[in-house]
Amino acid sequence: MALKSKVQSVLISWWRKDTLLLSTSRTLNTFATGYDNRILKSPSLVSLDFPDEWTSSSTNCNAPSTNKLASEETGRVIDGKQIAEEIISGVAVEVERMKKKIGEVPGLAVILVGERRDSQTYVRNKIKACEEAGIKFSLTEFSDKCSEDEVCDAIMSFNMDPSFHGILVQLPLPQGLNEEKILDVLRLEKDVDGFHPMNMGNLAMRGREPLFIPCTPKGCVELLIRSGVEIMGKKAVVIGRSNIVGLPASLLLQRHHATVTVVDALTSNPEEITREADILVSAVGVPNLVRGSWLKPGAVVVDVGTYPVEDDSCEQGYRLIGDVCYEEASRVASWITPVPGGVGPMTVAMLLYNTLESARLIYNFV
Amino acid sequence: MALKSKVQSVLISWWRKDTLLLSTSRTLNTFATGYDNRILKSPSLVSLDFPDEWTSSSTNCNAPSTNKLASEETGRVIDGKQIAEEIISGVAVEVERMKKKIGEVPGLAVILVGERRDSQTYVRNKIKACEEAGIKFSLTEFSDKCSEDEVCDAIMSFNMDPSFHGILVQLPLPQGLNEEKILDVLRLEKDVDGFHPMNMGNLAMRGREPLFIPCTPKGCVELLIRSGVEIMGKKAVVIGRSNIVGLPASLLLQRHHATVTVVDALTSNPEEITREADILVSAVGVPNLVRGSWLKPGAVVVDVGTYPVEDDSCEQGYRLIGDVCYEEASRVASWITPVPGGVGPMTVAMLLYNTLESARLIYNFV
Numbered sequence: 001m002a003l004k005s006k007v008q009s010v011l012i013s014w015w016r017k018d019t020l021l022l023s024t025s026r027t028l029n030t031f032a033t034g035y036d037n038r039i040l041k042s043p044s045l046v047s048l049d050f051p052d053e054w055t056s057s058s059t060n061c062n063a064p065s066t067n068k069l070a071s072e073e074t075g076r077v078i079d080g081k082q083i084a085e086e087i088i089s090g091v092a093v094e095v096e097r098m099k100k101k102i103g104e105v106p107g108l109a110v111i112l113v114g115e116r117r118d119s120q121t122y123v124r125n126k127i128k129a130c131e132e133a134g135i136k137f138s139l140t141e142f143s144d145k146c147s148e149d150e151v152c153d154a155i156m157s158f159n160m161d162p163s164f165h166g167i168l169v170q171l172p173l174p175q176g177l178n179e180e181k182i183l184d185v186l187r188l189e190k191d192v193d194g195f196h197p198m199n200m201g202n203l204a205m206r207g208r209e210p211l212f213i214p215c216t217p218k219g220c221v222e223l224l225i226r227s228g229v230e231i232m233g234k235k236a237v238v239i240g241r242s243n244i245v246g247l248p249a250s251l252l253l254q255r256h257h258a259t260v261t262v263v264d265a266l267t268s269n270p271e272e273i274t275r276e277a278d279i280l281v282s283a284v285g286v287p288n289l290v291r292g293s294w295l296k297p298g299a300v301v302v303d304v305g306t307y308p309v310e311d312d313s314c315e316q317g318y319r320l321i322g323d324v325c326y327e328e329a330s331r332v333a334s335w336i337t338p339v340p341g342g343v344g345p346m347t348v349a350m351l352l353y354n355t356l357e358s359a360r361l362i363y364n365f366v
Numbered sequence: 367m368a369l370k371s372k373v374q375s376v377l378i379s380w381w382r383k384d385t386l387l388l389s390t391s392r393t394l395n396t397f398a399t400g401y402d403n404r405i406l407k408s409p410s411l412v413s414l415d416f417p418d419e420w421t422s423s424s425t426n427c428n429a430p431s432t433n434k435l436a437s438e439e440t441g442r443v444i445d446g447k448q449i450a451e452e453i454i455s456g457v458a459v460e461v462e463r464m465k466k467k468i469g470e471v472p473g474l475a476v477i478l479v480g481e482r483r484d485s486q487t488y489v490r491n492k493i494k495a496c497e498e499a500g501i502k503f504s505l506t507e508f509s510d511k512c513s514e515d516e517v518c519d520a521i522m523s524f525n526m527d528p529s530f531h532g533i534l535v536q537l538p539l540p541q542g543l544n545e546e547k548i549l550d551v552l553r554l555e556k557d558v559d560g561f562h563p564m565n566m567g568n569l570a571m572r573g574r575e576p577l578f579i580p581c582t583p584k585g586c587v588e589l590l591i592r593s594g595v596e597i598m599g600k601k602a603v604v605i606g607r608s609n610i611v612g613l614p615a616s617l618l619l620q621r622h623h624a625t626v627t628v629v630d631a632l633t634s635n636p637e638e639i640t641r642e643a644d645i646l647v648s649a650v651g652v653p654n655l656v657r658g659s660w661l662k663p664g665a666v667v668v669d670v671g672t673y674p675v676e677d678d679s680c681e682q683g684y685r686l687i688g689d690v691c692y693e694e695a696s697r698v699a700s701w702i703t704p705v706p707g708g709v710g711p712m713t714v715a716m717l718l719y720n721t722l723e724s725a726r727l728i729y730n731f732v
Contacts, residue, residue, distance in 0.1 A: 039456035197567030
């Protein structure tokens with residue numbers, strides 16, 4: 001008990017420290033920009049940020065592919081659902097062992113702002129998986145009219161609560177809420193989504209290990225490894241460079257020694273570049289962006305995109321489709337992840353894994 | 367005076383905080399690795415780190431290029447020396463203004479460990495440039511037999527000294543000294559080299575601005591901008607993925623909306639990839655790795671590599687050659703940086719700029 005209270009007091013000194021970290025990302029942009037023009041010609045980086053606009057897309061792609069097929073065989077499906085279940089079972093065993101040995105279980109706090117249907121579905125899946133694995137779960141919901149301060153206060157209270165080892169803010173946040181400001185409040189040691197810039201920097205830099213690797217990219221690489229796909233020395237193309245998936249996926253694949261190209265909406269000839277890829281990861285949420293003709297025969301295709309389309313035949317009134325035209329791509333690829341049932345379940349499994357890891361680190365539970 | 371002492375006390379509370387940050391990069395690798403094998407197949411990231419080994423190279427490349435030349439004209443030379451001088455003059459003007467207005471000048475502390483001849487040259491250039499710009503300079507030298515603790519103690523004393531706004535540890539460190547451990551001691555707010563993982567994460571993530579961008583990549587991009595080279599939508603290839611140059615260069619070019627590919631020593635066909643590049647940045651320190659035949663006609667070539675070769679005709683007994691075979695490349699490229707006199711002086715200019723920026727932020731001097 002004395003040890004536990006010592007751990008808690010160390011953690012509390014950490015929380016206090018973290019709230020100061022707000023000042024370390026440069027928010028004085030107008031300040032810096034006016035000055036940059038005088039000595040340097042380089043603009044501030046945030047002045048370069050604008051939303052990606054992908055040209056054209058279709059929710060249908062049943063037209064025959066014009067690509068020469070390697071064979072008429074269908075690419076092997078990477079069963080993310082099955083692999084995620086195996087991982088969640090593994091987590092459950094460890095949670096049980098922790099409970100027996102030290103009387104504690106990992107705890108995950110999720111904060112959901114607004115009424116997005118897809119976000120609600122994702123959160124529901126996370127709750128279900130936590131129950132399955134024996135992880136304590138808390139959901140805090142806010143309306144999309146709430147203030148940044150309300151969300152920050154909730155995060156700070158979980159920062160202080162030693163029974164929660166992971167905190168996750170379901171993204172995207174409603175417009176008008178400052179994502180950077182909100183995420184910066186979240187304690188690094190509970191950042192099981194791995195979105196803190198310190199975690200991202202440690203993911204990027206050789207010789208370093210982040211506390212947590214973002215769940216979706218980590219899930220993608222785990223799928224590749226479990227499918228026996230060689231990453232080292234291979235050409236990988238990541239479509240999209242979001243902070244949540246595209247960026248960390250490219251960094252993680254680089255750490256695995258792939259030769260990585262990141263394609264964004266400004267790339268003039270994306271299909272030429274993707275046709276060189278041994279491994280293609282697409283994460284933009286544009287339905288059927290990637291056609292069969294975009295792929296090299298035998299490529300491994302990981303489809304992170306999810307886009308909800310109305311479908312009354314589905315229980316929830318909609319179904320999810322991916323970035324990749326599955327019908328076409330499955331005839332060209334050697335391995336392919338389906339949507340749904342590919343990367344999605346892996347994201348949840350990795351979240352549970354990271355939460356367990358966090359509890360293990362905090363309790364020094366080997 | 368009261369304000370100044372308040373600033374100092376805030377800074378001191380920052381230093382204290384930073385020493386705790388040591389715990390945020392996961393150093394418990396054996397702990398994590400043994401466990402990863404049970405639930406996940408993914409290895410720990412540092413277990414994937416090994417030194418790049420580039421195959422073959424030559425210090426001579428006068429053989430005629432086999433590449434079809436765009437024309438017999440020579441690519442225009444990007445005069446890094448001249449541009450760096452302009453920037454240093456601009457910094458000097460601002461330093462003078464700061465001195466007049468608030469009676470303070472920026473201060474830079476450099477720590478040099480060991481006897482590397484090239485490191486000594488770089489440090490000498492930094493001292494000279496600081497003198498030129500009116501920046502206060504301090505050099506602390508250690509023998510290569512010193513302990514990590516000695517270096518860390520020196521850093522911590524500069525962390526505490528409010529007259530130094532930038533601290534730089536000249537890399538590489540002698541073998542046996544833990545670079546991560548030493549750099550982690552350095553206060554984020556004085557990390558004018560931009561190598562702290564927090565700065566690297568903020569450089570990588572859209573919507574964020576690092577306190578400092580690493581000097582060499584920042585210098586490369588400034589050279590491109592000043593030469594009127596369009597970056598947005600262009601294909602850029604970065605050869606090498608060191609934490610110091612290759613990685614931050616790729617991140618910075620991405621923030622400028624280039625489509626970036628990072629080539630490393632494991633890439634099977636680097637010359638095929640570089641032949642697609644509109645902009646090529648090479649940063650591996652392998653003399654004449656990049657031949658004329660590696661380039662697309664009209665490409666812009668930024669040569670970061672420096673490799674010392676013995677040359678008695680030079681004052682210092684050696685001269686520097688780059689990664690790029692200049693004779694061949696200059697006949698294919700539209701723009702090219704020479705070695706020396708290209709990126710090297712820009713690195714120094716950017717260091718001075720970052721040091722000035724740091725002092726401006728700390729003194730809130732607009």
